[in-house]
Amino acid sequence: MKSGLHFLLAAKCCEIAELQQLTLTAELVDASARLVHELQRERGMSNLYLGSAGQRFGAERLAQVAQTAHAEQALRQHFDQLDTQATQLRQGARLFARIAYVLHGLAALPALRQQVGRGAWLPAQATAAYTRLIAGLLAVIFEAADTASDPAISRLLVGFFNFMQSKELAGQERATGSALFASGQADDAGQQRLTYLIESQERALEVFAQFAPGEAVALWQRSDDPNTRAALERMRRMLGATVAGGALNPELSQRWFDTCTERMEAMKAVEDHLSKDLRALCHQRREHLGQELQALDQVPTSVLPVGLDFFDATPDGSPSPGLPLGTQLQHSVLELVQAQAQRLQAMSAELDTTRASLNERKLVERAKGLLMAQRQLSEAQAHKTLRQLAMNQNRRLVDVAEAVLALADLTTGTVHPHTDAATHK
Amino acid sequence: MKSGLHFLLAAKCCEIAELQQLTLTAELVDASARLVHELQRERGMSNLYLGSAGQRFGAERLAQVAQTAHAEQALRQHFDQLDTQATQLRQGARLFARIAYVLHGLAALPALRQQVGRGAWLPAQATAAYTRLIAGLLAVIFEAADTASDPAISRLLVGFFNFMQSKELAGQERATGSALFASGQADDAGQQRLTYLIESQERALEVFAQFAPGEAVALWQRSDDPNTRAALERMRRMLGATVAGGALNPELSQRWFDTCTERMEAMKAVEDHLSKDLRALCHQRREHLGQELQALDQVPTSVLPVGLDFFDATPDGSPSPGLPLGTQLQHSVLELVQAQAQRLQAMSAELDTTRASLNERKLVERAKGLLMAQRQLSEAQAHKTLRQLAMNQNRRLVDVAEAVLALADLTTGTVHPHTDAATHK
Structure with missing residues (x-):
């Protein structure tokens, strides 16, 4: 008959197994974040390429496609390493369904690139297509954050997810603003969308600051360069304050794009930091649980707690004040x-x-x-x-x-x- | 390289594995509920035995101890059958820790019975000890309810847990009221406790009615006999309305106990019904998922969806209105x-x-x-x-x-x- 100690050991092993799973998840999150970043760059360049009717960014776009493909391969390898036989994984169904969706999106990527290369699509269409694929990748990370049952890791993942989300909204802001400047005139729908993207970015960054470790938050505050920030805010104001139909300077299109890009690269550095934090935290917790398990393993199984001690402790598990807290094994x-x-x-x-x-x-x-x-x-x-x-x-x-x-x-x-x-x- | 279809199948298998797990959980819940019921009876009889200074319920208590032991053996068998090697179980750590706690409580049960048999404890002490062990068993069921990720089953478990909770509160009300009547006078602390127990019972029953299947709720409404109910309310009023220190009729002690017991037996019948519902629902969902898996298995793996369809559907997964919804395999x-x-x-x-x-x-x-x-x-x-x-x-x-x-x-x-x-x- 299994003893209480047996189940105590089993509970500890469950925690360890989950942490091992989280370590794999951390790698998956890292690889997904990298691919998202490359896709965001590719989306931006495709936009400029289509916007300039193929006159500009032709070579850069092709170089970027190669780099995206590289990140794609890395992520696919992580997918392949996932143990899809381990059907007992927490939230496995949802994670796997998200991955299935992403894989279909990736399968459609060559066709999307063809449309862009041939100039067959409008920039807005291409942007929407890339955005959908990126949303699928972010959903994978969302599931990962929802799966963690270690609170410290869960907090980090929630912070990480919100930071990635704000970066993606910044990427969409870059695309929308570029199109507005390039078109030479303000329009109501575009302006509404920008307001939405800016507000949502800020909300996501607030959640990031609330949940991510203080160091990562400080890094982001440091790397949010005041000059870039001022230039961005000035252009944001131009985009927002011009009455619908009013003129915008198309020359600013490139400057807007570069400023937004600089900010996104700074965000990528914070993501890398978060990713390192995540892996370190998984490792640390894993070590700690291992030590706890070792200590438990040394409890002689022959010692069975009997008698009335059980009823003496307070219900929440802390020993009642009157009880002699001793080294007696039966108590322990x-x-x-x-x-x-x-x-x-x-x-x-x-x-x-x-x-x-x-x-x-x-x-x-x-x-x-x-x-x-x-x-x-x-x-x-x-x-x-x-x-x-x-x-x-x-x-x-x-x-x-x-x-x-x-x-x-x-x-x-x-x-x-x-x-x-x-x-x- | 694993395909989207591969992950789709894996997601389905995860759902099925989880349902198999839930089927085992349903049996664990059933066995726990049975043991809780027997312990509640044993608590009540121990109370009356101690309250009468060993004059009454001596034989009934011993017969009940044998019956409790029977339910305990059945639950221990379920514990033994749990796969404690399957460390990937959802919430395994918490469930196993709860079980470890219960096993320690069960180990202390013989010592508790000895105290009762010797009349060494006050009724209140014995009640508190049994109550703690029952609370540990309810915590096992709470973890089970928190684990289910099929919403229909989760609803049923939440309803079930709340019903068990209200029955346990009814059991505590029985004990508190018995002691008050037996003592022959009302007191403030006991009356406060009764108010709390009655209110909490009602809250738990509301949650039960909100989440449990309509049939089980209707069964409870039918089995809550109006005569028993009226007698209960009358005695509740006596207990509540008598000023602290005022006289209570000790003769009513037995009648109070019997009335409460009748109600608790009716509750047990509803529990049995819920338990049957739970197992039927697990079976039904399992069959259904099996059929879905079979259908998926028949999709030829050679058919790879390529092209731009991915970008045509709406982001929430429903096909966009313009898209020809066909039988084409690539779409499917x-x-x-x-x-x-x-x-x-x-x-x-x-x-x-x-x-x-x-x-x-x-x-x-x-x-x-x-x-x-x-x-x-x-x-x-x-x-x-x-x-x-x-x-x-x-x-x-x-x-x-x-x-x-x-x-x-x-x-x-x-x-x-x-x-x-x-x-x-």
């Missing part, structure tokens, strides 16, 4: 069991807090998607609608999102799954 | 990938809603524990404090709990884990 196993339960409880509480930020994100995204579909709004318009509702009602964005979704459930008469499980396809 | 794999991603997304959204209720519970329990520790309050007093705060501020109980915990974090200067990971013990 019970203490270990209680300490482990307490530690896991505290971890789970920590984790709830971190996950809450991911859940809020999901809710806002879903409410936005719903508004886009139901009212035929752009992402920028849907975002603006939610924000205005929140401001008018003096509520948090996530509360408004929840209300929007609840209302939709009500009006579409969503059926709870347990009542239609039999017929559910 | 992409469609499957998108359908799977969409389905998992919807499942995850559903799940967030269900889990939210578990998280709220955790927050309220933690805030209560904090108040009890910091201000030396009883559980009833801590609950009352939270409820009054909520009423005064016109906020939900969970919001007040969150505020209490946030304040404690602030005043104790809780350090975020990533900053002290290196020194964390």
